[in-house]
Amino acid sequence: MSSKRKPIVNWLIFIVTVVVVFLLGMLASSITERKAEAIFAYTPQVEIDNNEPRNEIWGKNFPREYETYYETADTTFRSKYNGNAMIDMLEVDPRLVVLWAGYGFAKDYNQGRGHVYAVTDLQNSLRTGGPVDDKTGPMPATCWTCKGPDVPRVMERDGIAEFYTGKWARLGSEVVNPIGCADCHDAETMNLRITRPALIEAFERQGKDINKSTHQEMRSLVCAQCHVEYYFNKNTPKKGTPYLTFPWDKGQTVEDMEEYYDEIEFKDWTHKISKAPMLKAQHPGYEVYKMGIHAQRGVSCADCHMPYKSEGGVKFTDHKIQSPLNNVANSCQVCHKQSELDLIKNVTDNQDRIIDIRDRLEVLIVRAHVEAGKCWELGATEEQMKDILQGIRHAQWRWDYAAASHGGSFHAPVELGRVIGTGLEIAQETRIKLTRVLIALGHTEEVPYPDISTKAKAQEYIGLPMEKLITEKEAFKQNLLPKWLEIAKERESKY
Numbered sequence: 001m002s003s004k005r006k007p008i009v010n011w012l013i014f015i016v017t018v019v020v021v022f023l024l025g026m027l028a029s030s031i032t033e034r035k036a037e038a039i040f041a042y043t044p045q046v047e048i049d050n051n052e053p054r055n056e057i058w059g060k061n062f063p064r065e066y067e068t069y070y071e072t073a074d075t076t077f078r079s080k081y082n083g084n085a086m087i088d089m090l091e092v093d094p095r096l097v098v099l100w101a102g103y104g105f106a107k108d109y110n111q112g113r114g115h116v117y118a119v120t121d122l123q124n125s126l127r128t129g130g131p132v133d134d135k136t137g138p139m140p141a142t143c144w145t146c147k148g149p150d151v152p153r154v155m156e157r158d159g160i161a162e163f164y165t166g167k168w169a170r171l172g173s174e175v176v177n178p179i180g181c182a183d184c185h186d187a188e189t190m191n192l193r194i195t196r197p198a199l200i201e202a203f204e205r206q207g208k209d210i211n212k213s214t215h216q217e218m219r220s221l222v223c224a225q226c227h228v229e230y231y232f233n234k235n236t237p238k239k240g241t242p243y244l245t246f247p248w249d250k251g252q253t254v255e256d257m258e259e260y261y262d263e264i265e266f267k268d269w270t271h272k273i274s275k276a277p278m279l280k281a282q283h284p285g286y287e288v289y290k291m292g293i294h295a296q297r298g299v300s301c302a303d304c305h306m307p308y309k310s311e312g313g314v315k316f317t318d319h320k321i322q323s324p325l326n327n328v329a330n331s332c333q334v335c336h337k338q339s340e341l342d343l344i345k346n347v348t349d350n351q352d353r354i355i356d357i358r359d360r361l362e363v364l365i366v367r368a369h370v371e372a373g374k375c376w377e378l379g380a381t382e383e384q385m386k387d388i389l390q391g392i393r394h395a396q397w398r399w400d401y402a403a404a405s406h407g408g409s410f411h412a413p414v415e416l417g418r419v420i421g422t423g424l425e426i427a428q429e430t431r432i433k434l435t436r437v438l439i440a441l442g443h444t445e446e447v448p449y450p451d452i453s454t455k456a457k458a459q460e461y462i463g464l465p466m467e468k469l470i471t472e473k474e475a476f477k478q479n480l481l482p483k484w485l486e487i488a489k490e491r492e493s494k495y
Helices: 002-041 055-061 063-073 095-099 115-124 150-158 160-164 197-205 215-224 254-263 285-290 301-305 340-377 382-404 413-440 455-461 466-478 483-494
Strands: 231-233 243-245 308-311 314-317
Touching: 055 063, 063 115, 063 314, 095 340, 095 382, 095 455, 150 160, 160 243, 197 243, 215 285, 215 301, 254 382, 340 382, 340 413, 382 413
Parallel strands: none
Antiparallel strands: 231 243, 308 314
C-alpha cells in the first residue's frame, strides 16, 4: 500500500514545485517590470528650463503628474455645498450683490473651477471691466499673479514692480498657460519652490526665512502663494503701483489683519449704499487652515488635496487637485478608519452649522447697509455715522473672511464659529447705533427691507447698469480671440 502511494506523492510534490516555481517566476518578472517602469518614469526625456511655462513640456518627463493635473478639467463633482462646477453665486445668494455694492464682485462672482481654467475664467469674468483689448478696464495687471507659470517668467524678465504696473489687459498675450508645474517646482531638482515674491516678502517682514521650511511645510506653502488674504499696496517705492502684499505683519488671525488694515487706513472700496470704507477678503484659505486641527497635527494641504497614489511600480503625487470629498479613500481614510459616509457626514454637519450662522450675519449686514443708506438720505452727519461705518466694515470683514476661506468650515470650524460670532455681536451693536441715529433724525419706523430675492432685482436695487454688463458680455464673445484664449479653448477641448 505504501509503495503504491509513493508515486502519487512524488507527482504531487512535483506539481506543487512547478506551480511554486512558476509563481516565483511571475513575481520576479513583475518586480523587474515595475523597476523598469519606475526607472523609465523618472528618466528625463527633455531638458526643462526653470521658467518653462508650458505644462506640456514638463509632461514629457512627468506624464503621470501631467495627466492627473489635466483631470482638473473635470467639473462633474458636486458636493452638498458647491464642488468644482461653475456656479453663479450671485444667483444662489442675491444678498451678495448688496454686500458688494459699488465693487466689481456685485457684477459677477462665480464658484471657482479647477486650476486648468484659471486663465479662461479670468478672461470671461465681467470684473475685468471689458473686452481683452480694452486697456481702460479697472482690474490691474497684478490680478494675473496667481493665474499661471508665465508669471514668474515675466517677473524675472521685467521685474516684480514692473509686472504689477498697468492694467490687466497689458499682460493678456503674456499669461497664456494655466496654473501648473513651474509655479511650484524647481526644474532641475523637482523640489518645491516659492515663485511668488509676496509670500517671501511676508515672511521676511516677520523675521522669518522661508528657505528654512521643511518639505512637509512646503507642501502647504506652495498653496499659500495664492490661497491667502492679500491686498494691493500702492504705498511702495514705485508709488501708485498696486503691489501685491500679504497683511501678516501683526499676525494671521482675523483681528490681526483687521488691525493692520485699520492702522494704514486701507479700504478696497467705499460701499455705494452705506458709504462704509470696506474690506474685501480674498481667499484666506491658508490662514484658516493654520487654525485647524489638521495643521496642528502636521497634515499639509497636499496630503488631502493631492494624496499619493501608485501606478505600476511608481508612487507619485496625484495632481488632480480637488476636494477630498471626491477622493475619500485616498485622502481621509489613510488616517481615519470611519466609513466614507460617516466622514462625509462629519464634514457636511460642520458646514451646515457654519453656513447657518454665517447667513444670519449676512442678513444683519445687509440690513445695516440699507439702514445706513436711510440715515444719509435723512441728512446724517459724518460724525454721527463714523462709528457705525466702522462697525459695518468690521462685521462684513468677519463675514467675508469666513465666506471666502475655501473649505474653511472644514479646516477650522471652531475658529470660524468664533469669528462669525464676533461678527454677529458687532453687527447687532451697529444696528442699535443706527436705530438711535434714525430716531434722532425723526425716523421712528422700521426701514423697509428691499426686494432682493433675485440677482437681477438686487442689481437693480443697487443701481447696477445691467444693459452695460450685457454689452460687455457680448463683447467678450464677439471679440477676436487673442492667442492665449485660443490656446485655452484648444486645451479645454483636448482634455
